[in-house]
Amino acid sequence: MLYVITGPPAAGKTSWIQAHATARDIVIDLDRIAVALTGPGAPQWNQDALVLRVAHKARFAAMHEAFELRDKLDVYLIHTMPSPKAMAKYKRLDAQIVTVDPGQDIVMQRIDAMRDPDMRRVATRWYRHRPQAHRQTMPQASRTW
Template sequence: MIHVILGPPTAGKSTHVREHAKPGDIRVDFDDIANLITGMDPANHTHDKYVSTVVRAARRTLISRLLEAPPDDRDVWIIHSSPGPTQLLEYEKAGAELTTIDPGKDVVMKRIKTERPAAMQAVAGKWYDTRTPKRSTTEKGLGWRHQQQRDRLLRAHKDGTPCWWCGKPMYRDKARNPDGRALAADHTKARATHGTRHLADRLLHSTCNSQRQAGDHDDQRPALKTPTTTSAGFKW
């Protein structure tokens, strides 16, 4: 699966990837590449014009290659703040999952003042100015409101509860989950068919959530085909 993470500066895109990607997954992050080739601190976000030009070219090549021949044994995570129409079309053709991380303009601007160069305020302002009211495939509604709901579900979660999709146990600690990822918030009533007003109402393994998609094949989910034995010896 190819995941493309969109959003303004300081939205939490890199944090999202760290929380959801598993060891061995491929990550394409502008800052990571720039800091690697210049030997700068990983937390650095300031790059001169020459480095920025080189990294943009390298990132284009990486993304193009990954879209043409995605790996079948690991996921790909691409941080791309604001891709253009042509790039979006390429992502869509490749079947990428696009997620927008946006805690809100006020939060972003406050973070930039304390964490990033002042020039990033203009970048963030442009990001918000160019957004359109219409919800597109790049805006799946998985923003700040969704993250808050996921946090509520996690607080109420009991470790070991079986995943509705695969039947295997779910844990807050992503290292204990079968896919090695953090749990994802899922909508019983798929947003694609029931609209975007519904909040997520359960947790699934991240991979199971991706496999479920719009829920068209819920009747074929693995949990219905493979009985799972609990610690008490019961099968369900």
């Protein structure tokens, strides 16, 4: 089964996966990939353009392979704001779309407390432009912040 986890930055997407995935499942998370590709002491949420360039390539390769295995194990993909084209692909793959959204006020507080301030812009765009299909939300708190 393929699970596509959407939501604004700092919503709790990774925490949702931690609560549902098992050690055998595949988890494709750009933040985790970026950390895996950088040296000791790199930030947990690395927004460096060069790191992200490599991380995106690794993410696409992982997605391609994992999608072929979704009938043998569960695949969890974090995709903050999928395009209509990506959503169409996920629907063709019979993905379950999960939107994690504790609300804009909470998201902005979390970004201010622990993320790069540029993530406020991403969160604002997510709330302004998310498709109607994303309006089904998981409002519960994801973890103790």
